Amino acid sequence: MVPTRLNELPAYAELRALAARLQSADLQQLFDRDGQRGSDFTLEAAGLQLDYSKHLLDREALAALLKLAQQAGLPGRIGELLGGAPVNNTENRPALHSLLRATRAPQGLEDKFAEVAAARDRMRHWADRLHQGKHTGYSGAVITDVVNIGIGGSDLGPRLVSEALKPFHGDIACHYVANVDPADLQNTLQTLDPGRTLFIVCSKSFRTEETLTNSLAARDWMQQAGAAVADLDRHFLAITTNLEAAAGFGIPAENCLPMWDWVGGRYSVWSAIGLSCAIAVGWECFEEFLAGAEAMDHHFAAGDPGANMPVLMSLLEVWYCNFFGAGNHVVLPYDNSLRRLPDFLQQLTMESNGKRVSADGAALDYDTGPVLWGSAGTMGQHSFHQLLHQGTRLCPADFILPLTTHTGMTGQHCRLVANCLAQSRTMMVGRTTEAAGAALRQRGLDPQEAERLAPHLAMPGNRPNSMITMQALTPATLGALLALYEHRTFCSGQLWGINPFDQWGVELGKEIGVQILGRLSGDDPGGEPMDPSTERLMDAWREAL
């Protein structure tokens, strides 16, 4: 199957012309001209509402984008993804993260579904045991703290979900250690009692350098506190396919939960990689999280492209990246518990779509995945929003807003909502120099000073943004939100003609890391000479010791 070449699709030229026209569009005029825009450019799916009316887009451009999706064969590709075709073509594998949240076996995937169901039962066993305070450590004390040791997909997903669902937590506190920097583990262990702590080692291969290093240090800590080797199975679980290596570490097979090579790390929070979350919130809540994602899967599978939320969000991404030259995308969750969402989405989108060759290995002559960044609102308003409003860069934005709060403090939450809606509106409406001048005169500035300052207060507006709302941030809506971005990422990959499921680009850095470690540690002092800068930096490190 030949992957898409975006700029060879018939709709591409049409979209270029439309983009040239819409580049200088006035969004408020688009609203004035199309009375239905405010209600028609919205969509509901799986408990999420998307408002995409504040985009540099009219019905004609939207129709052309949907043509692009058809020409790229997107509906068929979605079927292939969900049906288990080997969409990860460089590794000859399907990408079946959707199966992890399925409640019924899709046709032809009965065997894999049975494996998932069995793994889910084992997750439930551990989640119940720990969540209900039935699991004890070597000293007989009940486990109160779970430390997840993993990095990348084995860290960002569970860390995000655990924090986002804090109002649903039971009595177990979850901690996340990822960095090979020893300070990360050390700071976490400082406050914990070994007899009450359980570690979950998350590494598909059981070979990830950072995770193994931290796990060995955790095991030392446990043994120094008095745990015997025979007690380690009360304090260590592993999520891995490498049972042998886990056994060598001291984690018996019955403490190992499975992973599969058809689930990428950045798509794995639905598997046993999410066990720490299931322990924290309890199994029923975790199943609601899975159900929210499954609802989004069903929407994704069924919706015609024009009513398909992930497809639309992906078309918007391609619209700005390839027709407006945007190099970045900013995500602004107006909910403090989603503050790690940008970190999670960085891996999801940039590791998936930060590629320069097509799925069949040809160098592409157009841009692919943008830089994704962001922070929790209202924090960004006091930091980088200056650039969003007045900078020279196009930064398409996603605002994410739960309409209610779990805290009971509705007055304070109302302020958060007002700020979120205001930022979205401000990006669109901007302010002319004349209006800025008038505002300054109204504040009492003399006309000359008002004229001098007005250009500094003027804002161009027409800066595009989406608003994603939900009744409340619950396990179900969180699951739907993450699945939404997963599928958006897949669609963009298809439109760009790349394979979003491999990550060959990280291999060389690991190889060179091993070479340099050999040189620094003295284990392989005769290794290959490096460039003069790296050689000098290695010398500097030796001198610093």
Place this chain on the structure above:
Amino acid sequence: MVPTRLNELPAYAELRALAARLQSADLQQLFDRDGQRGSDFTLEAAGLQLDYSKHLLDREALAALLKLAQQAGLPGRIGELLGGAPVNNTENRPALHSLLRATRAPQGLEDKFAEVAAARDRMRHWADRLHQGKHTGYSGAVITDVVNIGIGGSDLGPRLVSEALKPFHGDIACHYVANVDPADLQNTLQTLDPGRTLFIVCSKSFRTEETLTNSLAARDWMQQAGAAVADLDRHFLAITTNLEAAAGFGIPAENCLPMWDWVGGRYSVWSAIGLSCAIAVGWECFEEFLAGAEAMDHHFAAGDPGANMPVLMSLLEVWYCNFFGAGNHVVLPYDNSLRRLPDFLQQLTMESNGKRVSADGAALDYDTGPVLWGSAGTMGQHSFHQLLHQGTRLCPADFILPLTTHTGMTGQHCRLVANCLAQSRTMMVGRTTEAAGAALRQRGLDPQEAERLAPHLAMPGNRPNSMITMQALTPATLGALLALYEHRTFCSGQLWGINPFDQWGVELGKEIGVQILGRLSGDDPGGEPMDPSTERLMDAWREAL
């Protein structure tokens, strides 16, 4: 004084031609051709070492960039900044953050210096009292926890410094609450004992919405726990210029430490805004932090542009933004305790230089400040480094690496160092398709499969990056590092001809926020009608309640 128009400087055209040539330069060839490059393209200042040899730059381009700096009058501008000239021209003020760390009064600034010195004495008084466990709360118990309530510059700076200097902390734990989302405060207070907690309210105006809302909730919490109104002065300090509003809140003048209008929020961690850090690490440590910054100020003032670290880093920023089309800059601290540095730098750089008009109010026809983003290494390696190595976007990078660790775990730290050097080298060297194919065949792949996969493992290399090292992350080197980025930001602002010290772009969002809050809360239900999207979203919020 007419600000610079970057593209009207004589060196601009020359740099465009040089950039066209260097766009396709091979960095390893540049090293081969210039045997001194590895040592000459380095610089030392205030305990920091900068290696800028892995940039798309040769001696000719460097000379042209330095010409650009001269033509923009940069040395003179630096003198004006440090000498207290009104460089913040739209607000008719100097920007004297350097005075906050000065140990001697610069000529003409004796009065301001005396105020700073007096404030420093008062900071020391409070820092000593709390750090040494001499301050007690309403119940007579010693204060053990300090909660900083502030947002933007009143949060990001102290939060970063406190976390980065964790190995230097005494017995007081510092917490930071910023978000108006009530969950932020609620989660923090959950673990604290009112009788042992002290709040520092950081708001220059004592009117910042988020800070005031959180402070009122904190006061309620304290009073509900049993503190009388008369006890509040044992539990609340304020950093503010608005003594009246603070008194109205219940914070007497003797508990208020000053701010000045000639210090911007994002440049204020050196002032009493940093008090929480001084309490955590003790006054001597905090003075070392100031001294590190002062050492960088002296370097900045004295160094000729070619040996001036902030100037060089700024020229590199402009080089990539305006001659290579880079829209972003990634910062990668290989130290877990610096994981919040990108957040801090987002405000510093994007609020300063995210501007589209010159200091004299003319719309600019070239790009200014880029999007800044990043995360702690090695975390990013398992997340977005795929895009750094193989994406289609130019992402100039700063690696930041303390050469030693405070944890005592030198073996584990050695791995961190190896990873950092390896990522920097990998960005530069890349790997050809042929080399990738050979590596795959060596792994045992058959030639056909190796040929199919090789393009996916190939990496273009020649991706530019800086390496900033230091012997150890100490108060002094941290101070130098933050001052380095402050001055880099200033220089870029001057080269772009903008005023980096105002932030008019955030005003309109606040105004519209107030209007929407009036509509939502019912306090001003008859307010101005908004666009159809905002109206519909307000309805959705009302229905969700």
